[in-house]
Amino acid sequence: MKISDNIEIIDLCLYLKKEKILVIGDMHIGLEESLQKQGFFIPRFDVNEVIERLKNIFSKAEVKKIILMGDVKHEFGTISGQEWRDTLKVLDFLLERGEIILIKGNHDTILGPISHKRNLEIKDYYKINDTLFVHGDKIVNEKSKIIVIGHEHPAVSFEERRDEKYKCFLLGKFKKSKLIVIPSFNLLTEGSDITKENVLSPYIKDIKNFRVYVVEDEVRDFGFVKDLE
């Protein structure tokens, strides 16, 4: 779905037409493993499912550059072999399809070794033309007409069924800039329900007036957050 002349939502990703950039939200690879360490033996999610979903997205757009919005992997502590392999598998898949720009997330404190292995630099933020890409856990001192963030993992639910959550994009304002919040690319979790939970990112103020685009089988415009109540 086109949300401006240059910007389109393709499944869970954002696409910048002019720059041929594909933006992918927080992936949190290894979330299951971190849960195992706490005693929740959740079966591992097959990373191939992630790749299949990405393949489908790439088939819909011509991509030169890929921006990963941070929190590519989940664990704060040590990286296990499996996590290492899964992350590399995704990175290699993406590298075959374009240049990767890695943005630092709050879970990425030790993503270094993995990115290093593929000679990727981790940036605190990235700006191209009038668009700024930043993870969103803290505000960076950089102005831009459009700001894109991850971190929030936005999802919505409806009063009739509070237990059913749907991933969504949010479109609103931060000061004088347009703000786009992109959903997580973790397929095990839906995200945090912005209709009932507090927002995390300091970029998001006045969430009631954010526009909601729900992503399911297709992308649907759901009007403003305040209309959902």
Added chain:
Amino acid sequence: MITKIEEPHKKNDILKILHPFVREWFLNKFGEFSLPQLYGVMEIHNRNNILVSAPTGSTKTLTAFLAILNELVTLDVEGKLEDKIYAVYVSPLKALSRDVEVNLTTPLGEINGIAKKYGKKLSIRIGLRTGDTSASERAKMSRKPVHLLVSTPESLALVITSPKFREYMRDIRYCIVDEIHALAENKRGVHLSLSIERLRELTGEDFCRIGLSATVSPLDEIAKYLVGNGNSCKIADVQFVKKMDLKVLSPVKDLINTSYEEQSRETYELIDNLVQEHKTTLIFTNTRAATERVVHHLKEKFPKKYSDNIGAHHGSLSKEKRLDIENKLREGKLKVVVCSTSLELGIDIGYIDLVILLGSPKSVARCLQRIGRSGHKLHETAKGRIIVLDRDDLIECSVMLKSAIEKKIDTIHIPRNCLDVLAQQIYGIAIADMIHYDDLFKLIKRSYCYKGLEKSDFDSVLDYLAGEFTSLEDRHVYAKIWRDKETGMIGRRGKLSRIIYMTNIGTIPDETHVTVKIGEQIIGHIDEGFLERLKSRDVFVLGGERYEFQFARGMVAQVKSSANRPPTIPSWFSEMLPLSYDLGAEIGRFRRLMEEKFLKRRNKKEIIDFIDEYLYVDRNSAEAIYRYFNEMFLYVKEIPNDKKIVIEHYSAYNKKFVVFHTLYGRRVNDVLSRATAYLVGLLGKRDVELGINDNGFYIASENNMQAKRAFDSLKSKDLDKIMEIALEKTEVLRRRFRHCAGRSLMILREYKGRRKRVGRQQVSSMLLISAVRRISNDFSILKEARREVLEDLMDIEHAREIIKKVENGEIKIKEIDTKVPSPFAFNLVLQGYVDVFKVEDRMEFLKRMHQLVLAKIGMTEKLEV
């Protein structure tokens, strides 16, 4: 073979088998054997398996201990007492120290006193091992074994996994299971049955099993549960020797046209009168909230009579508070104690001469158990008064009273083939020792609870434990046991397994209180089960105030104050006991007999005479019952009963309601209603609202529903499949899955020294259930959650029976239309708990929401980037 002992043994014969010290002690202290002792002591002495069923206060505990102490004393005096455990006693109660004191330590001390007289000194050791036993005590016991071990089911499972204790337990001769009726009906009992078979595996030969039970039915089943498959057992049935004085009382003459205030005032007057006429009264209220309320009102209305002499006792109170009340009760310092259900079981609570039940206890066995708390000695009469709250309650309690007097006890339900408990026990078995696949299967099949276990289910549990649902590479993370498929051997895996087992054992899910908040302000707590039933905008009462539920996140429920709307859901719902199926059937029968009278145009007097004679109620109650039935009959010309389901249609608030009068208890109605709602949904393609109670259920929707057609199309052969789909998205399945995942150690509540909050467990179990579904919809733990919901929480077997009876015409269906709900539908519509049945799938639901939003905002304003 299960056989009933017909004749008690002779006193002199029993005295003959007692060691002189024990005999002297017994004659000095008691003089005479109680009936359970006359039946039981000799059998236990002869090492026959036995189930002793007798009311509380009939000294059945000493029955078990007498023969065992006798043997220990004999061995001791002969110098043959070895350093090993001879007997193990298991009780579901955690606070056992007092019981041990009264029933073991004191008698043993006294016998020792006699021995000293004859220049002998006894060296018998008794030890208590529960979750509260200190580390130093435990260490002491593992250095030097006790001869008689007192334990809980959980601690027993621990000690039979401990290498030291296993050595001490190889020659166990006796195993006593106390309060066996309270264990057999839940997963704690299933867990225990496997622990006992593990013990049996360890000893290599049969030991004497002794079960002690209150009034319960059928005794054969409990006996089989006790001894396992293939063993014989004797039954000493002295259930009904205690005399009972039971009455149903209405606080007011007219239970419908009396204002709430008046009825409440009369109820408290009645309670006060009864309490004042007796020395010590115990009141059962069914719920914690009601317990608090009754204490509060009695103090408020009669400040001079009730102050320090009244106490509340329920599960939400701290352990100290409960102990304090129990002690005061025993010391005779209390005039009246009000409890929810917490004083139903075992512990000695001293002298009670009256039990009051406020509202129906929902089963005959429970009714007898509660009333049996009065007149503590066997020869004393138990006195019980049931105060009814409304007309349905009146009929229910009156029929219950009839069943109690005529000794028709409801059938106990024993959970079968629980795969989560099985997983936990196999884990324990593997930790204790290496075992061959075939021997393991045989061990498990000895338990009565696993008699029908399919090999394929057993295998799937092993696959789960061996981590075979993940890749070979990940197995080191997921596998809990080691298994060699070539040799068939199964054993322990990983250094942490023993500590994980010790810290995560048991079957009782973590306490699950949900915090209720307005914003950040904490209002109070509700049960997780109650939260399960709440939907957005529901109004409920908490601490006397009304709140409107908004949403829940993890273990926090967000609400706002709601001054003007009436409660939509009774706050005691989650604690509500379901009506037993058998009692439901009895009430249905009574309804049918009543309908026959009306159809035969019997006059008022004739019918009241019939009620009088049939039900053992007073004239007032008989008259109230008559009026209730008469109203129903005049209004709709039908009385729903055990052979006739009435389907009633009416509309209110722009909604269409279809009420099904199915008096089979909530566990059955839970199944019937969801299956029907599912089929209604299929025909109408929209979510429907459900209301359920013991007497029936309703389905409501803004749209037209083809409810009769749906109900007609419900076939017994399709029930399993329909219910599997119908449960798929329910909160109750998710919640039970979390419990099952905990029991099967897929979620560890304690891991690497850290204990997890329930809220955390909850969030992760959501991820877990979707991950498990991705592997297989038949994954053993998911399958078990489904079984638990359908068989233990609900009652799919009896629901199937009902549907079959409809199919073969034994139960008829009648449809009626009403303008306002009929008298029998009234309580159901007013108080039945409500749920929404989701028909639409995730995508359809989203599409509909989208249409709604589009219509609402017109989608004119486009936001440009």
